[in-house]
Structures are given as C-alpha cells and as structure tokens.
Amino acid sequence: MDKQTIVKLLHQQNFRLTREREALLDLFVQSDKMYTPAQWHALAQQANVQIGLTTVYRLLEVLTKVGLATPFLVEGSIYYAFCEGHHHHHFVCLQCHAVEDLYECPNIPSPPQGCRIEQHKLDLFGTCEQCQQKKSPYSHH
Numbered sequence: 001m002d003k004q005t006i007v008k009l010l011h012q013q014n015f016r017l018t019r020e021r022e023a024l025l026d027l028f029v030q031s032d033k034m035y036t037p038a039q040w041h042a043l044a045q046q047a048n049v050q051i052g053l054t055t056v057y058r059l060l061e062v063l064t065k066v067g068l069a070t071p072f073l074v075e076g077s078i079y080y081a082f083c084e085g086h087h088h089h090h091f092v093c094l095q096c097h098a099v100e101d102l103y104e105c106p107n108i109p110s111p112p113q114g115c116r117i118e119q120h121k122l123d124l125f126g127t128c129e130q131c132q133q134k135k136s137p138y139s140h141h
C-alpha cells in the first residue's frame with residue numbers, strides 16, 4: 001500500500017498528519033516488529049520525533065480501525081505492528097517481537113449449527129529461526 005493511500009485513510013478518520021506525525025507513521029510503516037505504545041513513543045524520541053504519548057495512542061488506534069495496524073496481546077501488554085490492509089495471519093516471535101505476515105488461510109473449525117462465519121483470525125506465537133539459532137549452544141552461526 002502506498003503512502004498516499006494511507007494518508008487518505010487517516011484523513012477520512014479526521015487524523016491530520018503534521019510533519020512530526022508523518023515521521024512517526026514512517027517509523028511505524030518501516031518496522032517489522034511489534035512494540036507497545038510506550039515503546040513506539042521511546043523509538044520516536046530516539047529518532048528526534050517530538051510527539052506526545054497521547055498522539056502515539058491516537059495514531060495506533062486510527063491505524064487499527066482502518067486495518068493498517070494489528071494489536072497483539074502478549075503477557076498482559078498490547079503491542080502494535082504495521083499491517084497491509086488485506087486479510088492475512090501472523091507469526092509473532094516472542095523473543096525479538098518480529099512479526100511476519102502469513103497469507104495462507106488455515107482450516108478452521110465448523111461453527112455451531114445454524115451459525116454463519118463472517119470472519120476469522122489466527123496468529124501464531126513462537127520463536128523465529130534467528131532467535132532459535134541464538135539460543136542454541138551448539139549453533140555455529
């Protein structure tokens with residue numbers, strides 16, 4: 001999804017992009033990891049983007065609403081990662097918090113009789129290949 005489309009979607013939600021907000025958005029779009037709002041705020045500050053925590057929350061909320069961010073609940077904290085707009089699933093590494101998009105839909109259980117499925121969600125949580133190699137004492141990588 002190109003940036004103009006993202007900006008348009010945000011405008012439709014009455015979220016106007018200032019230069020600082022746009023820098024925060026760029027940071028978010030370019031990352032392949034999930035972070036909590038407080039961590040995104042810290043990353044923005046490290047990158048000299050002067051933005052309040054409230055604005056970080058607001059951007060993540062609006063992006064989630066338009067399908068461009070996904071919240072993940074891990075050990076009681078909510079982390080957010082950037083997502084393309086269309087339907088997919090995730091593999092989340094619990095060590096490094098990398099998030100990979102999976103475009104294959106799983107076999108899903110049948111719904112209770114008489115019920116109709118409108119949508120499904122599935123996210124997988126585990127340890128990525130890199131983190132497995134880091135942990136193994138016999139690794140030669």
Ligand SMILES: [Zn+2]
Pocket residue numbers: 070082083084088089090100101
């Ligand atoms: Zn995604």
Ligand SMILES: [Zn+2]
Pocket residue numbers: 093094095096097098127128129130131
């Ligand atoms: Zn990892």
Ligand SMILES: [Zn+2]
Pocket residue numbers: 087088089104105106120
């Ligand atoms: Zn699916």
